[in-house]
Amino acid sequence: MPLLSQPAPKPERPRRKPDLRALPPMAIAGDSVEMRLGDTLVSALPDGALWITDSKTLIVSDLHLEKGSSFALRGQMLPPYDTHAALLKLTDLMLRLQPDIIVSLGDSFHDKGGPNRMDARDRELLRLLMSRCDWVWVEGNHDGRAPETLGGAFHDVLHVGSLVLRHHPTDAAAPGEIAGHLHPCAKVSGRGRSVRRRCFATDGARLVMPAFGAFTGGLNVCDDAFANIFPEGATALVLGKDRVLPAPNERLLSD
Amino acid sequence: MDARAPLLPSPFAEWFAARGWSPREHQLELVRRAQAGLSTLLIAPTGAGKTLAGFLPSLIELAPLKAEGPRRPHKLHTLYISPLKALTTDVARNLSTPASEMQLGVRIETRTGDTPPSKRQRQRAHPPDILLTTPEQLCLLIASEHARVFFEDLQAVVIDEIHALAPTKRGDLLALALARLGRWAPAHRRIGLSATVADEHGLVDWLLGSEPSPPSRGRGRSDAPHVDDRPPPPTPAPQGGGGEARDIIVRAPPGATPIIDVLDSDARIPWSGHTARHAIPEIYETIKRTKLALVFVNTRAQAEMTFQELWRVNEDNLPIALHHGSLDVGQRRKVEAAMAEGKLRAVVCTSTLDLGIDWGDVDLVIQIGAPKGCARLVQRIGRANHRYNEPSRALLAPSNRFEVLECRSAQEAVKEGALDGESRRIGGLDCLAQHIMGCACGEPFDADQLYEEVISTAPYADLSRAQFDRAIDLVATGGYALRSYDRYRRIVQDPHTNRWRARNPSVAQQHRMNVGAIVESEMLDVRLAHRAGVRQRPGVPKSEGPAPLVAGRRLGQIEEYFIEGLAPGDTFLFAGEILRLIGVRETDALVVRAGDQQNPKIPSYAGGKFPLSTFLADRVRHMLHEPARQKSLPPQVREWIKMQKRRSVVPAPDEMLIETFPRATKHYLVCYPFEGRLAQQTLGVLITRRLERLGKHPIGFLASEYAMAVWGLEPMGDIDLAQLFDEDMLGDDLESWLGESTLMKSTFAKCAVIAGMIDRNVPGAERKTGRQVTFSADLIYDVLKQYEPDHILMQAAFQDAGEGYLDIKRLGALLRRVKGKLIHRDLPHVSPFAAPVMLEMGKVGVRGGADEAVLEDAASLIAEAMS
Structure with missing residues (x-):
């Protein structure tokens, strides 16, 4: 009878995670978290954008604009408001921070046809944003060089002071790399439940940005894909409802 | 009987006679009605020859075609639809036997998700005489080209277990599909096969639909098939004679009244809980005296618990098995086969064995925990003894004091033949x-x-x-x-x-690829984990430290939300074993056996997935208030009610009691709506929000099937209760809560899948697993809520939430019912009725804590480490 209780082997223990000593230095400042990447002070904002105070540079990553219409094209009529939602969020940041430079760190559009599918209202809003500061597109894997047609500067890698900005994180990169692409999410448990949210992932030397787009899903920071970038494990700066909350590595769960 | 004998032509009469059988009156009645081209709703208890009654007219009509030889044209004559794939196979077998014994030469085939594409193609070109299928397959047929040609010869549609289908989303789709068939084959008759239900007329309406234009009353194939491109108006199946709808109901004589006992355990009846652990030895003794017992419980978690407990006392090593929807299909099939072969003595099961198939000679049904509704109880009892004229036997084992009342109420109601009715369903927009x-x-x-x-x-x-x-x-x-x-x-x-x-x-x-109304919760495969490298591949260097865990044998599936609530290292009961969670990899929950553990972490959904029916709740409220009806209750329960009367009050059936009292450092408010866990959980959320605004600093709440308790840091005795419980909480408070509710988001996701906005499976798309789809659906919900809150799918989701997991409809009815009938007692300490609720607090995770708090906990750890 296969249904009966069977003898059990010794239970496995979950793997230990690095302890708190490995935490990078950071400070909670209002709704944001401030930390140093190399010698540059950066702020992780609750909207999922990164702010470099010295150079008044605002970085957002993985906007995935026109993801809704990309799916509609294939017969899944997702709401057509994702581009507008992302641009409004960006407008809000621009009005608050008055940046000199905005960097869109790759995968600005969900696909290469995205810029052509934008409706007039969103196109106008984007044009307005781009006219207020220096606008830099960084090349992504979804959209390639497609955003170039919209104006602004175009780079595959951008250097801002000692920081290196590129879409795809490199394995064992030098300190100071800021990348996107992976859409990090953190799962934190407690009080008999778990919460999964977008997050920044950082070890104090490098940083991976959360996705900014309205429909962009995420990859758990415990996934192997992050192991090569953060060999010592990463701290998650989790996007809460209206502030950024750091979660140490040992509080993070895999999916 | 003799006068009716000619109804059955040769070889049917001979077939019955050769077996020493005579057809039952309701079977003959169906033949008569079919000959007049009339539709029928047959209401019959289990074992009354329902299926044969449904098919007999079709077989009689088809029998003469044999003369045309084996090359006669292929035309679909009868379509049979059942809610279960397994039932179609079962019925095909039961139908083929007499058909081949009588050498009718009738073509009988099934079409389910398992039917290979080649056979489907062949069926479409050359339909069988009788096709047995499921609602989903019917939808697929309708969505195919040349559907009209396929269906236009149709003479009869037989719908089995119609009472189970009609009040569901699958029923919505099926009703719409039937209307389509009515257009293509206006002359077809419909036969609904149903168990006993309260609202028979509701089922009649569902079966026939209304008549926008006069139906064709002729029988047989219409002479001129519609070849012009203006199809005839939709035509429901003919009712005949323009008589009232109820004329179409045929009732088989009810079987013998079931014998129901309520287990008055010698052991102390627990105040709270759902395990009936106290009664296990007596239940085991009963199983020992029985050939085969079905032990029904209300949730999978309870099934696991009960199975464990029974084996703990199983000194005789009786073959007792476990059957529920999460178990691996192979495992379930093994149990079913063992049942059919008479190798088992008891099967602990959930609603998976509620419907349909005969798997053996069950002679006793044991219901652990309250049955929650009379119709469900009657259906379950029907599983015992499928012989028509012998009474079924059932034993109800209440697991706590409130359930004693509920079991007694159900027992009374079944004796009176009273049934709780499902309210009629409004079709989903999705x-x-x-x-x-x-x-x-x-x-x-x-x-x-x-x-x-x-x-x-x-x-x-x-x-x-x-x-x-x-x-x-x-x-x-x-x-x-x-x-x-x-x-x-x-x-x-x-x-x-x-x-x-x-x-x-x-x-x-x-x-x-997306047809159907069944959207499973996101499920994870539960797999036994073992260390990789037991068989080290040559050339692969051994890594440092222990080898990584790899997924092994699959034990079954479990809802993702349950695993989400666990941390690695937590233990739980599954597939009859205590397992320890190692972690989740993609769609696998990796576990190891934890046989050393005595007390697993019990699933938090232990309370029951079916809410107490309104009908039964009403009877419980009456029983509480009428001493005359309490005579049959066990002494401890009577004593408990008496104490409540002394310490607080026992409310009249139309009143709702609210008690407030302090305990330790906290203040409590407990109310007793008796409206089931789902509605009361929603009530708990909304009351908590209101108390927050009143500055009462509520900390948490808990809902049982009968009561709802909320607690906080400030005394609650001075609250204006009429205002607190006012119906207007279903306005803004509900609205703002729904915006964040995970239940609402998953309800929306299901609607979006059914409506075709989100694919079940996108070929080659970036989202590879169901788990990521859920996450995206959340984001879609957020965006839509912000930019187009009145979108039709938001309406669909709201309608579902009203009836499903949030039970808003019932909560609304409750608030209207108790308006002006609130009784408040401000007590110095906990009352006898409140005690069971208070006891449950330690056991279930308290709901109501905000997601943000979880993140803040984690963040405070950082703050500590940094200071």
Whole structure:
């Protein structure tokens, strides 16, 4: 009878995670978290954008604009408001921070046809944003060089002071790399439940940005894909409802 | 009987006679009615020869065709629809036996998800005489080209277990599909096979639909098939004679009244809990005296618990098995086979064995925990003894004091033949959207005609034309106020005929892959983990430290939300074993056996997935208040009620008692609506929000099937309760809560899948697992809520939430019921009725804590480490 209780082997223990000593230095400042990447002070904002105070540079990553219409094209009529939602969020940041430079760190559009599918209202809003500061597109894997047609500067890698900005994180990169692409999410448990949210992932030397787009899903920071970038494990700066909350590595769960 | 004998032609009469049987009156009645071209709703208890009654008329009509020889044309005569795939196979077998014994030469085939494509293709070109299938397969057939040709010879539709299908989303889709068949084969008759139900007329309406235009009353095939491109108006199955709907009901004589006992355990009856652990030894003794007992419980978690407990006392090593929906299919099939072969003595099971198939000679049904509703109880009892004239036997084992009352109430009600009725269902807009797309994939449709057809079905009888047009727009472009997807339409209108059709074959194919109303919760495979490298591959260097864990044997599936609540290292009961969670990899929950553990972490959904029926709740409230009806209760329960009367008050059936009292450092408010866990959970959320605004600093709440308790840091005795419990909480408070509710988001996700906005499986798309789809659906919900809160799918989700997991409809009825009838007692300490609720607090995770708090906990750890 296969249904009966069977003898059990010794239970496995979950793997230990690095302890708190490995935490990078950071400070909670209002709704944001401030930390140093190399010698540059950066702020992780609750909207999922990164702010470099010295150079008044605002970085957002993985906007995935026109993801809704990309799916509609294939017969899944997702709401057509994702581009507008992302641009409004960006407008809000621009009005608050008055940046000199905005960097869109790759995968600005969900696909290469995205810029052509934008409706007039969103196109106008984007044009307005781009006219207020220096606008830099960084090349992504979804959209390639497609955003170039919209104006602004175009780079595959951008250097801002000692920081290196590129879409795809490199394995064992030098300190100071800021990348996107992976859409990090953190799962934190407690009080008999778990919460999964977008997050920044950082070890104090490098940083991976959360996705900014309205429909962009995420990859758990415990996934192997992050192991090569953060060999010592990463701290998650989790996007809460209206502030950024750091979660140490040992509080993070895999999916 | 003799006068009716000619009804049965040769070889049927001989077949019955050769077996020494005579056809039952209701079986003959169905033959008579079929000959007059009439539809029928047959209400019969289990074992009354229901299936044969449904098919006998068709077999009689088909028998003469044999003379035409084996090369006679292929025409679909009878369509049989059952809610279970397994039931179609079972019925096919039971039907084929007499058909071949009588050498009728009738072609009988099944068509389910398991039918290979080659056979499907062949069936479409050469239909059998009788096709046995499921609602989903019918939807697929309708969404195929040449559907009209396939169905236009149809003479009869037999719908089995119609009472189980009608009040569901699958029932919505089926009702719409039947209306389509009514257009293509206007002369067909319908036969509904049902267990005893409270609202028979509701089922009649569902079966026949309304009559927008006079139905054809002729029998047999209509002489002129409709070849012109203006199809006839939708025609429900003929009722005949213009008589009242109730004329179509045929009742088999009820079987013997079941014998129901309530276990008055010698052991102390627990105040709270759902395990009936106290009664296990007595239940075991009962099983020992029985040939085969079905032990029904209400949830999978309870099934696991009960199975463990029974084996703990199983000194005789009786073959006791476990059967529930999460177990691996192979495992379930093994149990079913063992049952059929008479190798088992008891099976602990959930609603998976509620319906349909005979798996053995069950002679006792044991219901652990309260049955929650009379209809369900009667259905379950029917599983014992499928012999018609012998009474079924059942034993009810209440697991706590409130359940003693509930079991007694149910026992009384069954004796009186009283039943709780499901209220009639309003058809889901998501199902309507799916049907519209399905129609467009088959024969192009005219919107006016389709609307007429849709409102002829019972679930959509009240659908406005405006809503229908919005549903078309939802299918075509997503139905957004911002008309940005007009150029990506999934269905397009022919400029000449105005008919709608699928834009291209690929969207039609996409639709066919997404048919159906069953959207499973996100499930994870539970797999035993073991260390990799037991067989080290040559050339692969051994890594440092322990080898990584790899997924091994699959034990079954479990809801993702349950695993989400666990941390690695936690233990739980599954597949009859205590398992420890190691972690989750993609869609696998990796576990190891934890046999050393005595007390697993018990699943938090232990309370029961079926809410107490309104009908039964009402009877419990009356029983509480009428001492005369308490005589049969066990002394400890009577004593408990008496104490409540002394310490607080026992409310009248139409009143709701609210008690406030302090305990330790906290202050409590407990109310007793008796409206089931789901409605009371929603009540708990809303009351907590209100108390927050009143500055009472509520900390948490808990809902049982009978009561709802909320606690906080401030005394609650001075609250204006009439205002607190006012119906207006269903306005803004509900609205703002729904915006964040995870239940609402998953409800929305299901609607979006059914309506075709999100694919079940996108070929080659970036989202590889169901788990990521859920996450995206959350984001879609957030965006839609912000930008187009009145979107038709938001309405659909709200309607579902009202009836499903949030039970808003019932909560509304409760608040109206108790208006002006609140009784308040401000007590110095906990009352006897409140004690069971208080005891449950330690056991279940307290709901109501905010997600943000979880993140803050984690963040405070950082703050500590940094200071």
